Amino acid sequence: MNAKQTFYILCGVLLLLTAAILGGAYESNQLLASQAKKLQALKLQSQVYASEATEVTTAKADVAKYTPLGNIARAIVPQDKDQAEAVREIVNIASAAGISPTSITFPASTLGGTAATSGTATPAAGAASSTPLSQLTPVKGIPGVYNLQITIQQDDKHPVPYNNFLGFLSRLEQNRRTAQVTSIQLNPDKVQSNMLSFTLIVNEFIKP
Numbered sequence: 004m005n006a007k008q009t010f011y012i013l014c015g016v017l018l019l020l021t022a023a024i025l026g027g028a029y030e031s032n033q034l035l036a037s038q039a040k041k042l043q044a045l046k047l048q049s050q051v052y053a054s055e056a057t058e059v060t061t062a063k064a065d066v067a068k069y070t071p072l073g074n075i076a077r078a079i080v081p082q083d084k085d086q087a088e089a090v091r092e093i094v095n096i097a098s099a100a101g102i103s104p105t106s107i108t109f110p111a112s113t114l115g116g117t118a119a120t121s122g123t124a125t126p127a128a129g130a131a132s133s134t135p136l137s138q139l140t141p142v143k144g145i146p147g148v149y150n151l152q153i154t155i156q157q158d159d160k161h162p163v164p165y166n167n168f169l170g171f172l173s174r175l176e177q178n179r180r181t182a183q184v185t186s187i188q189l190n191p192d193k194v195q196s197n198m199l200s201f202t203l204i205v206n207e208f209i210k211p
Contacts (some may be wrong), residue, residue, distance in 0.1 A: 100171035107159040150206035162198035
């Protein structure tokens with residue numbers, strides 16, 4: 004083997020070594036890039052888990068914080084939709100104030116084509132035993148709580164003293180069922196200035 008052949012052999016070996024080094028470097032770079040992507044994905048997943056853990060902890064704290072309020076709400080807000088009971092309470096409140104309402108009516112029900120329940124407000128003449136959900140309106144900001152609109156009327160043929168009306172209104176607003184009076188219409192008597200008839204619209208709060 005002469006010097007020329009030896010030179011060619013060495014050049015070939017050198018080229019092979021260079022190619023091997025470049026190929027190895029490329030593979031190493033690809034492997035590092037792949038591992039970097041996996042590491043980034045693991046970091047993101049870790050952040051998601053940490054965020055979820057924080058949300059769970061916050062949710063548990065909120066549950067512990069608001070559970071007593073929920074229990075109080077359940078104790079205060081009636082769990083039924085009994086119109087007859089609402090009528091009885093209103094009649095008793097009116098009686099304590101020296102008033103006998105002419106009528107107590109409820110919204111029309113769309114359930115089964117049933118008409119609105121109404122009638123004279125006397126203990127013996129209660130409304131239907133239950134209120135269809137179609138008559139209820141959700142209370143904004145309080146999930147699961149509804150209100151039922153009740154109209155209480157005292158016609159002009161049976162006016163009542165103004166002071167009695169004020170007493171009736173005050174008792175209604177203190178009652179747990181009818182704590183919100185949304186509309187008041189007063190009609191003074193033309194003969195007796197201290198007498199009047201009225202129409203009240205109140206909300207009965209319900210948690211079915």
